[in-house]
Amino acid sequence: MTHTDSASPAPAHEIETEDHVALGEDYALTASFVEKVVDAADDGDGMRLRGLLEDLHPADVADLMGFLTSEHRAVVVQWLPPELLADTLPELDDGIREEVLERVPHLTLAEALQELDSDDAAAVVEDLEDDQREKVLAAMPEVDRAAIESSLGYPEDSAGRLMQREVMAAPQFWNVGDTIDHVRRQGEELPELFFDIYVVDPVNRPVGGVAISRLLRAPRETPLIELMEPINAIDVDVDQEEVAYIFEKYNLISAPVVDTGGRLVGQLTVDDIVHIIQEENREDILRLAGVSDEDRSSGVLEIVRGRVPWLGINLFTAILGAGVIAFFEGTIQQIVALAVLMPIVSAIGGNAGTQALTVTVRALATRELTSSNAVRTFWRELTVGLANGLVLSPLVGLAAGFWFHDWRIGAVIATAMILNLLVAATVGVLTPLTLSKLKFDPAVSSAVFVTATTDFFGFLIFLGLATIVLL
Amino acid sequence: MTHTDSASPAPAHEIETEDHVALGEDYALTASFVEKVVDAADDGDGMRLRGLLEDLHPADVADLMGFLTSEHRAVVVQWLPPELLADTLPELDDGIREEVLERVPHLTLAEALQELDSDDAAAVVEDLEDDQREKVLAAMPEVDRAAIESSLGYPEDSAGRLMQREVMAAPQFWNVGDTIDHVRRQGEELPELFFDIYVVDPVNRPVGGVAISRLLRAPRETPLIELMEPINAIDVDVDQEEVAYIFEKYNLISAPVVDTGGRLVGQLTVDDIVHIIQEENREDILRLAGVSDEDRSSGVLEIVRGRVPWLGINLFTAILGAGVIAFFEGTIQQIVALAVLMPIVSAIGGNAGTQALTVTVRALATRELTSSNAVRTFWRELTVGLANGLVLSPLVGLAAGFWFHDWRIGAVIATAMILNLLVAATVGVLTPLTLSKLKFDPAVSSAVFVTATTDFFGFLIFLGLATIVLL
Numbered sequence: 001m002t003h004t005d006s007a008s009p010a011p012a013h014e015i016e017t018e019d020h021v022a023l024g025e026d027y028a029l030t031a032s033f034v035e036k037v038v039d040a041a042d043d044g045d046g047m048r049l050r051g052l053l054e055d056l057h058p059a060d061v062a063d064l065m066g067f068l069t070s071e072h073r074a075v076v077v078q079w080l081p082p083e084l085l086a087d088t089l090p091e092l093d094d095g096i097r098e099e100v101l102e103r104v105p106h107l108t109l110a111e112a113l114q115e116l117d118s119d120d121a122a123a124v125v126e127d128l129e130d131d132q133r134e135k136v137l138a139a140m141p142e143v144d145r146a147a148i149e150s151s152l153g154y155p156e157d158s159a160g161r162l163m164q165r166e167v168m169a170a171p172q173f174w175n176v177g178d179t180i181d182h183v184r185r186q187g188e189e190l191p192e193l194f195f196d197i198y199v200v201d202p203v204n205r206p207v208g209g210v211a212i213s214r215l216l217r218a219p220r221e222t223p224l225i226e227l228m229e230p231i232n233a234i235d236v237d238v239d240q241e242e243v244a245y246i247f248e249k250y251n252l253i254s255a256p257v258v259d260t261g262g263r264l265v266g267q268l269t270v271d272d273i274v275h276i277i278q279e280e281n282r283e284d285i286l287r288l289a290g291v292s293d294e295d296r297s298s299g300v301l302e303i304v305r306g307r308v309p310w311l312g313i314n315l316f317t318a319i320l321g322a323g324v325i326a327f328f329e330g331t332i333q334q335i336v337a338l339a340v341l342m343p344i345v346s347a348i349g350g351n352a353g354t355q356a357l358t359v360t361v362r363a364l365a366t367r368e369l370t371s372s373n374a375v376r377t378f379w380r381e382l383t384v385g386l387a388n389g390l391v392l393s394p395l396v397g398l399a400a401g402f403w404f405h406d407w408r409i410g411a412v413i414a415t416a417m418i419l420n421l422l423v424a425a426t427v428g429v430l431t432p433l434t435l436s437k438l439k440f441d442p443a444v445s446s447a448v449f450v451t452a453t454t455d456f457f458g459f460l461i462f463l464g465l466a467t468i469v470l471l
Numbered sequence: 472m473t474h475t476d477s478a479s480p481a482p483a484h485e486i487e488t489e490d491h492v493a494l495g496e497d498y499a500l501t502a503s504f505v506e507k508v509v510d511a512a513d514d515g516d517g518m519r520l521r522g523l524l525e526d527l528h529p530a531d532v533a534d535l536m537g538f539l540t541s542e543h544r545a546v547v548v549q550w551l552p553p554e555l556l557a558d559t560l561p562e563l564d565d566g567i568r569e570e571v572l573e574r575v576p577h578l579t580l581a582e583a584l585q586e587l588d589s590d591d592a593a594a595v596v597e598d599l600e601d602d603q604r605e606k607v608l609a610a611m612p613e614v615d616r617a618a619i620e621s622s623l624g625y626p627e628d629s630a631g632r633l634m635q636r637e638v639m640a641a642p643q644f645w646n647v648g649d650t651i652d653h654v655r656r657q658g659e660e661l662p663e664l665f666f667d668i669y670v671v672d673p674v675n676r677p678v679g680g681v682a683i684s685r686l687l688r689a690p691r692e693t694p695l696i697e698l699m700e701p702i703n704a705i706d707v708d709v710d711q712e713e714v715a716y717i718f719e720k721y722n723l724i725s726a727p728v729v730d731t732g733g734r735l736v737g738q739l740t741v742d743d744i745v746h747i748i749q750e751e752n753r754e755d756i757l758r759l760a761g762v763s764d765e766d767r768s769s770g771v772l773e774i775v776r777g778r779v780p781w782l783g784i785n786l787f788t789a790i791l792g793a794g795v796i797a798f799f800e801g802t803i804q805q806i807v808a809l810a811v812l813m814p815i816v817s818a819i820g821g822n823a824g825t826q827a828l829t830v831t832v833r834a835l836a837t838r839e840l841t842s843s844n845a846v847r848t849f850w851r852e853l854t855v856g857l858a859n860g861l862v863l864s865p866l867v868g869l870a871a872g873f874w875f876h877d878w879r880i881g882a883v884i885a886t887a888m889i890l891n892l893l894v895a896a897t898v899g900v901l902t903p904l905t906l907s908k909l910k911f912d913p914a915v916s917s918a919v920f921v922t923a924t925t926d927f928f929g930f931l932i933f934l935g936l937a938t939i940v941l942l
């Protein structure tokens with residue numbers, strides 16, 4: 001999504017313009033710097049704003065935008081130097097980017113986009129409204145427009161959409177000297193930064209790769225095919241999650257992307273992958289908590305729309321649980337202690353189920369859990385559930401027995417807890433495994449289902465046992 | 472932790488040895504391949520094992536080890552070619568690595584470690600038992616031993632521990648030609664792969680960096696200082712989480728590491744950072760669920776030891792909640808419907824609190840939430856809580872009113888739910904913010920505290936209101 005950049009601003013204490021320090025010790029923008037920007041925006045002091053902004057790294061400008069309100073962003077965008085604006089666009093959160101794009105005149109934008117690598121330009125154009133997109137594309141040179149349109153032709157989140165089309169390829173018969181000479185001549189058309197040279201056959205299919213640090217080491221007359229190592233070509237239509245897994249597993253820095261004929265059409269670099277990994281992790285952690293996608297720029301209405309459905313489902317399952325309790329109203333009326341104790345059984349079950357669930361979701365995401373070890377994992381979790389129960393239930397049993405002066409109540413809650421911990425382990429592992437088998441995201445709605453099940457069975461087992469034993 | 476490697480095995484369909492395909496479409500090992508390895512290990516058929524293993528990428532061998540039982544791993548280690556074993560060691564899960572290391576003779580290990588970059592070798596030596604470590608280090612050449620010992624002298628998880636000491640540095644007065652000639656001559660002493668050349672002053676302090684793809688583009692006579700860009704030098708004692716943040720924010724591929732005098736002592740590369748990012752994400756997601764560190768090689772006892780303390784804390788807080796209910800025993804005795812409905816109030820509160828908590832923990836981790844926007848974030852969450860309440864409570868109120876034929880019960884539960892959702896928003900945001908302010912990990916124990924609070928106040932508000940209104 002962002003341009004590869006091996007350079008970055010000097011450490012905090014060196015980025016000082018007049019009287020301010022933009023970055024704190026932890027490389028985050030300081031609150032006092034953000035305040036200065038807000039003050040200047042409030043005063044409409046454009047020259048001061050430009051002075052504050054012009055030395056920032058694009059990543060820091062993007063960060064700053066996240067801390068501002070929509071009104072202040074509108075002022076800041078006006079005073080950003082055009083080149084800095086171009087470099088900042090790919091770094092912005094989606095919601096903020098859409099907002100900013102509405103404020104930038106289409107000619108300014110068309111010019112800015114030509115400065116970016118094709119993947120970054122496409123990511124920006126993707127966010128434009130239809131009519132603005134047409135105007136911006138019409139104002140760009142044919143070759144840049146074609147590159148962006150071809151990139152947008154690939155499915156969202158595919159390798160084709162993520163790749164940059166600029167790539168350093170060399171025919172099989174070249175040697176080190178040929179390659180270096182070519183790079184010196186054609187520098188303009190190559191990617192801004194690259195890490196591997198892809199060796200291609202006469203129909204442009206990659207047959208191997210040479211890391212450029214290896215190229216530098218070798219004498220000029222060394223043939224490329226002697227330096228070449230096998231490479232992992234990625235199909236244009238592979239999903240980004242898959243791409244991230246391959247990069248992470250094999251410690252890749254870059255990889256060629258090929259079309260269905262195996263021909264080289266672009267490359268992916270690790271800095272883009274880092275952002276994808278963070279995005280996938282963010283999705284997993286939020287989905288487990290029942291939060292649909294939201295970011296710091298989301299308004300209250302958008303957030304509520306994302307969260308209320310999960311709470312609604314939770315409400316429905318909680319009413320089911322209440323139905324179980326209602327079924328035992330007669331028992332509770334006679335022994336009110338049961339009403340006091342029953343939330344303990346469901347709470348511990350819910351927590352243990354969430355533990356098993358989270359471990360399973362994470363193991364599925366990192367592919368540490370596959371059909372090779374699914375059965376073993378299930379049995380292990382069941383054993384863990386039993387062990388948890390054997391440790392905790394004597395404590396609960398003793399506490400409840402003493403509290404209500406009735407050892408039978410202690411025995412009932414202890415037994416119910418062991419059984420519910422077995423339910424928790426079962427549902428905690430099987431829910432995400434089943435979802436994953438059915439090709440659903442194992443994180444989505446798992447947590448609600450797991451706690452609903454442990455609540456339901458927690459109440460049922462505890463109150464059922466109590467009815468049998470105590471009445 | 473792992474060696475940088477731009478090459479990787481050919482796609483699945485090309486890695487076929489005799490009759491097997493090791494990798495599935497999704498680049499994970501296939502169940503049938505794992506089974507073949509298990510069968511060969513069971514039969515003690517060493518030649519067949521070696522045939523199966525020798526063409527695997529080290530990352531796949533590490534993966535395979537994760538799918539095997541301890542007994543099978545012992546057999547497989549015996550038959551791994553020594554070089555492949557060396558490359559596999561840095562890729563293994565910690566628990567498995569410790570186990571494997573106990574089985575490798577120290578001379579074999581000393582030899583294997585010399586093949587690795589200093590960061591990988593140190594990561595392996597770190598896991599050795601004290602007496603084995605001494606023997607292994609004693610069997611290594613002085614220079615390698617010194618590198619490892621110096622690496623282990625830095626604090627765990629610091630940049631100094633993670634960095635590799637091999638680095639490509641060039642004096643300020645060199646030009647492109649000097650640099651390429653140096654690389655061709657000194658190739659052996661340079662890192663296996665590198666991406667940037669660090670330009671250093673006479674006392675070895677980095678003053679800038681040149682991406683090697685930029686070096687390649689420039690004519691031989693270009694001075695390095697003309698190509699040089701500002702770089703972000705990282706102090707040896709900076710924590711790995713900080714390092715990951717800097718790499719991600721500025722899209723770095725590599726960065727120089729400097730000692731307290733600002734002198735160049737090593738470099739960090741992005742492939743190591745990808746592993747750190749995954750590790751930090753893993754920690755966050757597991758800690759939120761109350762799971763201490765465990766991996767697929769952890770035994771049941773280890774897992775239980777990690778999870779039971781959280782369940783124990785949860786048990787304690789659940790008993791506090793039960794205490795609240797016990798306080799209202801008289802009320803429940805008169806209106807048993809309250810026992811039926813009260814878990815609904817606490818369940819929705821717990822879920823809403825977890826949503827707010829997770830969003831906050833994530834925003835803190837990515838530094839999207841700082842003191843600049845903490846107050847605004849808090850108010851936003853409180854507004855979201857109120858909005859959630861206004862949407863959901865009429866539903867609950869109506870349902871409860873109809874169910875128990877008493878509109879006052881409906882009014883009580885609706886009011887209690889709105890208030891508890893405000894409690895959930897407050898505690899969901901303030902808990903991680905406070906922990907973070909006090910320099911604790913905002914994920915640790917937050918979830919238990921949040922649900923305990925929403926349970927406690929859920930019962931208190933609902934039963935308290937009911938006592939006032941209904942009796």
